[in-house]
Amino acid sequence: MGTQTTGTESTLLRLATAGSVDDGKSTLVGRLLFDSKSVLADQLDAVERVSRDRGLTTTDLALLTDGLRAEREQGITIDVAYRYFATARRSFILADCPGHVQYTRNTVTGASTADVVVLLIDARKGLLEQTRRHLAVASLLRVAHVVVAVNKIDLVDYSEDRYLELAEQISTAGADLGVADLRTIPVSALEGANVVDRSERTPWYDGPSLLELLEELPQADEPSDESFRFPVQTVIRPQRAAREERYRDYRGYAGQIAAGVVRVGDPVVVLPSGRRSTVEGIDTADGPLDEAFAPQSVTLRLADEIDITRGDLVASASDAPTPTQDVEGTVAWLAERPLLPGSRVLLKHTTRTVQAVVRDVVGRLDLDSASLEPAERLELNDIGRVTLRLASPIAAEEYLVSRRTGAFLLIDPSSGGTLAAGMVGDALAAVRCPQERPAQYAI
Known part of the structure; x- marks a missing residue:
C-alpha cells in the first residue's frame, strides 16, 4: 500500500x-x-x-x-x-x-x-x-x-x-x-x-x-503504483478563441485524474478508440503544471488532434486496459423491483454511460455461509454476480485492481434512478477467500 x-x-x-x-x-x-x-x-x-x-x-x-x-x-x-x-x-x-x-x-x-x-x-x-x-x-x-x-x-x-x-x-x-x-x-x-x-x-x-x-488509524491511501487513468469529463474550446490568437488552436480535455501520475511528454492512449499521442500540456486554474496526480482536476492538451468526447479514457500507453462489451461483475442490488436476465439498463462507468442488457444472474451471496448460491434473480439488498452485454465498449479494469476504474452503476433508463452499485470482476472472491485479496489492499 x-x-x-x-x-x-x-x-x-x-x-x-x-x-x-x-x-x-x-x-x-x-x-x-x-x-x-x-x-x-x-x-x-x-x-x-x-x-x-x-x-x-x-x-x-x-x-x-x-x-x-x-x-x-x-x-x-x-x-x-x-x-x-x-x-x-x-x-x-x-x-x-x-x-x-x-x-x-x-x-x-x-x-x-x-x-x-x-x-x-x-x-x-x-x-x-x-x-x-x-x-x-x-x-x-x-x-x-x-x-x-x-x-x-x-x-x-x-x-x-x-x-x-x-x-x-x-x-x-x-x-x-x-x-x-x-x-x-x-x-x-x-x-x-x-x-x-x-x-x-x-x-x-x-x-x-x-x-x-x-x-x-492510518489513512487508507490509494496504491502509489497505479497506472495513469483519466476519464474525460468535457472538451474545452474557449469561446474567446476566435478573438485571441493564443487561444485559436486551443483544445483541452478536462476531468479528474482517477489514478496514477501524468507528466508532460508522457505517451498515452485514448480509449476505446485506441488512438495514441503524447501529453503536450497540463493546465489548471492556477497555471500550467509539469506533472499531476490523482485526484487532481486538470485539463490535458495532447500533441495530436484526436476525436475525443466525454466518456473517453486517457490512459498510460504502456499498460492500458482492453476495452470490452462483455462485463462480469458483482452488484449490490438497490431497487425494489428484482433484477432478471434480459433486463435492459444503463451502465455508468467513470464518465461514460452506455446501454446494457443483463445476460445472466450467476448467483447471490449467502450472508450466513459467505458462499455464492444459485439464483434466478436478485431482490432488494441482495449481493450477487451478473454478466452484462454492452452496446458499446468501456475501458474497465477489475475492482480488485482499481477501485476507480473497476466500479460502475446500473441505472434505470426510464426514470434515471440508480438500480445497483457494481464492481467489475469477481469481487466476491475476497469474501469467499480473503487470502486472495491483492497486496495493495492489505493493512
Missing part, C-alpha cells in the same frame, strides 16, 4: 457509520460530537430545549443527528448526511447512513469513499442479518478498517462475558466475509462509556476509546 499517515499529524479521515434500526447510532454520533466539543452552543441549546419539552431529565444527544427523522416519517427518500468535525489530532468527514434495511443503498454510498466504517450492534441483540450485510458491503468495497461498536453495554450490566462472546462472533463473521481489518469496542453511547473517554465501568477492557482509535 502507499505511504500511510499516522494519527499524530492533523490528517483527514473519512468515516461512515452504519447499523440496524434502534442500535443507538444517532446517540453514538451525537455523543461523539458532544464529548469532542464539536457542537456549537446554539445547537446544544436547541437540543437541550427540545429535550426539556419532551420531559427528559437529560439531554437527548440523538437529536443532534436526527434532523432527517421528520423527512423519514413523511416518506421522503433519505440520503447520506455528511458531517464535519475535528479534534486537535485529526479532521473527520462523517457519512451518517440511515439504518433501515431499505436504505442499504446509502450505506453503499457512504462506505464507497470511507477509510473506516463504524458499525453498531446492540449488545442485547447481537449480530443480525443487517450486520452481516454491512460487513459484506465493507469487504466488497475494500474499506480499509471496520470498527464494530458493541453499544448499550450498560444494558447488559457492562458484562465482560457478553462482550467477549459478541467479539468472537464478530471476528468470525468478519473473517468469513473477508473484512481486512476488524476491531471491536464496548461502548455505551447513552452514558458516554468508551466513546471519547475510556470508562471505569469496563476495567476488563484495556483498548482505546472509539475516538482514540479513530485518531490513530
